[in-house]
Amino acid sequence: MMLRRVPILVVSVVSIATLEIGLPSMASAYVALMAGQRARGLNGTFNNVPVLHSNQPEIVTGPGILVNTAKGSAIAAETNRPLRNPAYTFNGEFGVHMHHKYYPDDKRKMGGRRDRGLLTLALIASNPGRQPVTLRFDKGSVKNSFEAPYLPNNLMGVKPLGKRPWNTGPGDATAVQMLRQELDRKLKPSITIPAGGKAIVVSTVLPARGIANGLLHGRSDGPFTMAVVAAEETNDPRRLISVLNSGRLAPGRIYLNRIRDIQLGRVFSRVAGVALGDTYNASIQHDLRQGPLHVPLTSTARHNFGTRDVQVNPLSTRMADSALNNVGTYGVRYDVTLNLSGSGAHQLVMSHPVVSGKKQFTAFRGSLRIETMEGYREIHVGLRSGESLALADLNLIPGQTNPVKLSLVYPADATPGHLLSVVPVQQLAMLRRREIQLEEARKRLDSKKDRTVSPNALPPVIQAQPQTFNPPTLPRIEPTVQMAPLRSPIMSPVTTPRYQEAIQNQQEWLLEMQGR
Incomplete structure (x- = not known):
């Protein structure tokens, strides 16, 4: 079988495996949930409130x-x-x-x-x-x-936020x-x-x-x-x-001896100066019948998910050993509204890219507020690099706009480059299944210490599973005094031809691999 015949969705599986078992990676940074799909820029705006940053x-x-x-x-x-x-x-x-x-x-x-x-x-x-x-x-x-x-x-993970x-x-x-x-x-x-x-x-x-x-x-x-x-x-x-x-x-x-490197963008340093902007506002419309939505919640020149939408507010003045701009955006409030069209069960997901050559690290630990027509909730999120976490279940009502507003104040010690997605529930469940299969494959390879792994070898393929998705629902978040109750979403299948074709291609590939 020629690797070029493998669908894009499956190529992303191979690239994850190569990272996990130490073989040459096929991408320097990516989000597996977005494999074969494109992100859109939020193209929001910062206000002009001056903020003193003391972090360097x-x-x-x-x-x-x-x-x-x-x-x-x-x-x-x-x-x-x-x-x-x-x-x-x-x-x-x-x-x-x-x-x-x-x-x-x-x-x-x-x-x-x-x-x-x-x-x-x-x-x-x-x-x-x-x-x-x-x-x-x-x-x-x-x-x-x-x-x-x-x-x-x-x-x-994702947990309810206490008082x-x-x-x-x-x-x-x-x-x-x-x-x-x-x-x-x-x-x-x-x-x-x-x-x-x-x-x-x-x-x-x-x-x-x-x-x-x-x-x-x-x-x-x-x-x-x-x-x-x-x-x-x-x-x-x-x-x-x-x-x-x-x-x-x-x-x-x-960083006093690396001023030139800072000026050339070789090192980031940290911020000591005055940045313009303490709030970032963005609003976007998307029809989920045309496919899932992916947008950069926070982005940098390196991690903007192919959108060229870099959310960096400028520095009005800075010390010589400070970063050139406020890439970290610590303390900035983000208010992002997603105006969604479509129907059925979807999930709001937050991801951070895998970066080849680096160990997994905590990429975000902070709190978010999610508001829909059903009410609002506050959650705490602990996200590692390379992870995708479901923040909320969404039950979209057909024939109308379904607004979803996410707000957060960007916390210190987070690493920018976060992707916000709205996907069918099956898409995240499918990713979870692949992750389990790859982890089992990695354990099998590790157990065979006397066996040399060829750089071109693919990990063992687990028995193909039937086309039935039973994704685990998120823990129910009990409303606080300030929170309106949220209804449990009704799970319904997604029938977009593009998505079904990707699933069919993956099953055919798995069956072909088993016959080798």
């Missing part, structure tokens, strides 16, 4: 300034030379995102038998004018990994409160900066080996600048402000 350096090893939007410069600990500030004056609506880890240079502070060192991260607002400026906050949260621990073994989901890690914990448009009770709703003065907006004490994340949205009645500083073993406001006045940057800036 991500790992802080000692005290100093992390980012400062006042005019001027600060001395880098690594080079003892000045590094220009990403100057920006805020006035009106604004946002803040900060995400840092603390790994002190002094290993005695790392914990274990000794007490852990403590690092205070503080957001400081400065008023250069002659009149007081008041900042008012309508939503925001600051959490560290000891307040909101991440429990990796319990949080993979206080503080066991999902600090990045997701803050994003949840932003998604719900809440202001954490520990944060002040307003702060007034005296003329020519400074004020601590928020602060959190971070033990060594911990992670802190903060997201804020507010509005000012006058011009001001912002800075994020780190101070060891103190939470005294005067000492925090003295760190800002010292004019010295915190150590940990590992």
